Amino acid sequence: GAGVSQSPRYKVAKRGQDVALRCDPISGHVSLFWYQQALGQGPEFLTYFQNEAQLDKSGLPSDRFFAERPEGSVSTLKIQRTQQEDSAVYLCASSLAGFGAGEQYVGPGTRLTVT
């Protein structure tokens, strides 16, 4: 497809379970971003990759959150020992380049519900 895709679209996890969320960016896009969108709020930055390098992870809320992009394309956001406050929509976005291109294409998101 032409856009950013994410899977699964919906995930229900019991508190304490580990989850892995996948993002397939647009082919050729260098930059990849993860955002967390709580219910009724705007998305908040989690982490940023340029190719396979994670250049900024300052938004990750705790050390239970981990992201990787080993080959510079697909990215995975992993949350260990999920907590109820992790319930949110996790958005992935990609952009062509990290030098002023500006426009990010946002995926449909994964809605995580922790029970």
Add this chain to the structure above:
Amino acid sequence: AQTVTQSQPEMSVQEAETVTLSCTYDTSESDYYLFWYKQPPSRQMILVIRQEAYKQQNATENRFSVNFQKAAKSFSLKISDSQLGDAAMYFCAYSPNFGNEKLTFGTGTRLTIIP
């Protein structure tokens, strides 16, 4: 740190009328991007319009236009000839023009179109 403020949690407009959504932001940078994103209910977030801060001319995209006031750090979105399909959450966002181009989003404005 940059902040984006949307002071209108909800707005409504009659079909075919014009509506303006407000956004203010705070930054110490002189060069940056500003965006309006649309997020329909249960659907993917899409870019509506973007403005580069060094350009004085206001961006326009068909029925969508912005009023960019750099000195006042204001970036409002005007939707003309409102259509039922315009109903959505609208997010104002800021991105630096260098390095990590992470988006800083406002809290959103929910726009309702009245038939």
